[in-house]
Amino acid sequence: MIQTPYLLFLGDAPDQLAAKVARGIRDWRPEHCVGQFRLPGCKADVGLPDLGLAEARAAGAKTLVIGVANRGGVISREWKKVLVMALEEGLDLASGLHNLLRDEPDLTAMAQATARTLHDVRVPGGNYSIANGLPRRGKRCLAVGTDCSVGKMYTALAMDAEMVRRGRKSRFCATGQTGILISGEGVPLDAVVADFMAGAVEWLTPDADEDHWDMIEGQGSLFHVSYSGVTMALIHGGQPDALILGHEPTRTHMRGLPGYDLPGLEALRDTVLPLARISNPKARVVGVSINTATMEEDEAMSYLKATEARMGLPVVDPVRQGAARLCDALDGI
């Protein structure tokens, strides 16, 4: 568990997009953010106070979170200076970068000297077991997509936020690097050894109160041949009671696979439901989450309306409309 609150490190981000991890944390866990730290030339801004390391520490910050992608897969000298100083100030470090903090000898030495923790959220933490398939108490919701990167994490976060707003028991269960940095814990499922994938998801979503919802972050797609095994393990390990279908209507082929067409929402529904019912016979598809980011408002609204008529389910873009109707669809489950 990563200690909060955070100081968000934006480094020398060349644009807003490079700092999207920081943006995600600021959007979904503003109460965990005391400020942002920017190097000269930084072109990103997530709208938090610019704080120095000592100021942030004084404001209560426990962890410096790297909220920016680095270039060329190396941690630059400029970054390194700040990271070392942050440890000296008494801050832990957390990172989802491919190149690990723990592989940097100067950082490990300083972390040891200062008794600080380096969190590399790409590295699975637990000793997961092989899944036992036993039914668990409480409720689980999982978003599955026609493709990767169609908004499954956003959907789970938005539904969790809406449930919390309603005073319901809910928890966002992160299965990827950004999700883990946002929520401070989780399982980096794509880095788990094959035999333990489903067991890791069981560990992440344990027994809970009957009226508690785990909002599980989806990964990949059953129709994406590079990652479908990860998605399958998530469906069987997660034992979802409720499934949300995710889709991005303007994509012309599967992400990274030019030869592969996207399936329709009906094909996704008909494929996922019998598979989900193997581990949870009560599994239901309750709604559809559409990512209309690249569409004009009129076009988006008419697409959502037509899709809702076609699918007979609530169909929303949670960014434009919020997740209220998706949460309504959980009532009675």
Added chain:
Amino acid sequence: MIQTPYLLFLGDAPDQLAAKVARGIRDWRPEHCVGQFRLPGCKADVGLPDLGLAEARAAGAKTLVIGVANRGGVISREWKKVLVMALEEGLDLASGLHNLLRDEPDLTAMAQATARTLHDVRVPGGNYSIANGLPRRGKRCLAVGTDCSVGKMYTALAMDAEMVRRGRKSRFCATGQTGILISGEGVPLDAVVADFMAGAVEWLTPDADEDHWDMIEGQGSLFHVSYSGVTMALIHGGQPDALILGHEPTRTHMRGLPGYDLPGLEALRDTVLPLARISNPKARVVGVSINTATMEEDEAMSYLKATEARMGLPVVDPVRQGAARLCDALDGI
């Protein structure tokens, strides 16, 4: 690639079953076996000449293969003595044990001193890529099961042997520890990191001649919630042209999952085929392989006949009947 021929180490196996890995190698690759090595008290015998280490070396042996399960997860002192001496004699070691040869300091020291290789086939060897889903030349066949351990490896080995007997181009592609020890190479798929599973299977079954068949060893089952992600990756990474359905008719529940019923062969067919067609639109189910080991001959034959009438496909037990009819079913693909 493990160097052949082998001396098979049966150790102090308490019964024949404990030496089933050695038995598998002897059955499927007799041309790679110069003999067996047994300790006092060994109750297993795979019918090969008992050879000492020097004798085996003189007979051409290159590798001592541990063909027996150990007890308690430790490599005993008695075993260790033989393994060290085998290295001194100039033999490599190969093992599928959970406790790794490379974790034993005396073995690594001796292997280094003698310039020998320790093969731990549970440890993935390659730097696999993320699957790219590109179509590959040549043909691929994969057995998928209603459950784990229903005879998928045996089916692939029997089909490969039959194809070779017919003078056809065929290769057994191992995806598990025993299969790797039998064939000398492969991918221990259950130990591969999630993101790279399908890519590892693509690597294992690359472009080949149009009339070449890769007989891919199956793993797990889409209906086994502990391992379904591994099976899914195998289906999408393997791009099978031909699928064989595997089943064990007397099993009362999924292996290790008392609360889970086995699916029928029809449910398996209807689940696997649309998923397989995502990566290979020409995928077909061509036959059924039934493990009737626990049934009497009469019962087995009438079950096979009735199932064949029901499924409209060749239905055989390759142990009782050979794999000829399954290979016939590949003609014209």
